[in-house]
Amino acid sequence: MLLGTFFKILQSDRDEQNFRVEVAVDAQHPIFKGHFPHLPVVPGVCQTQMLMETLSHLLQRNVEIKRAHHIKFLALLNPEKVERLMMDIKIEKEEGNELYISATYSTPEEIFFRFKGEVH
Numbered sequence: 001m002l003l004g005t006f007f008k009i010l011q012s013d014r015d016e017q018n019f020r021v022e023v024a025v026d027a028q029h030p031i032f033k034g035h036f037p038h039l040p041v042v043p044g045v046c047q048t049q050m051l052m053e054t055l056s057h058l059l060q061r062n063v064e065i066k067r068a069h070h071i072k073f074l075a076l077l078n079p080e081k082v083e084r085l086m087m088d089i090k091i092e093k094e095e096g097n098e099l100y101i102s103a104t105y106s107t108p109e110e111i112f113f114r115f116k117g118e119v120h
Contacts, residue, residue: 002046003053006031010084012058017091019058023050027079042077047113051103054087055119063119066098070116077105077112085112 003009006029012021025042032040048071056063077085085105093100098120105113 001053002049003057005029006046007050009054009057014058017094019055019087019089021054021058021087021089023054023085023087024083025077025079025085029079032079040079042079044071044073047073047077047105048115051087051089051113051115052119055089055101058089063099066118066120068115068117070114072114073112074114075110075112082107082112 005026007023007025010022010024012019014020027040031043031046035041035043048065048068052063052065085107087103087105089101089103091099091101098118100118101115103113103115104111
């Protein structure tokens with residue numbers, strides 16, 4: 001689990017099927033000693049896991065990726081330079097226990113991550 005140690009949810013808002021979540025990544029987390037020394041970068045696998053854990057927290061149930069149709073890492077996410085990050089998560093469609101979602105991580109200046117896929 002990364003939530004609470006690697007990153008924190010600072011605030012969240014929900015508007016029907018849309019979530020807007022402000023998060024902060026701990027730039028002092030031990031993972032950055034190896035990824036990478038003197039240039040910390042949030043690994044792509046951690047960015048993807050952050051989405052699943054945030055959505056699980058918001059929906060109050062465990063959520064896992066069933067199928068990723070589109071994952072893009074658009075810019076290096078350096079927690080020393082990006083203190084706060086906005087996660088925009090949209091539930092496009094819901095069929096039983098399956099959710100079709102799209103998500104982006106951004107600051108006002110830059111988009112870092114995009115995801116589109118199915119979770120259950």
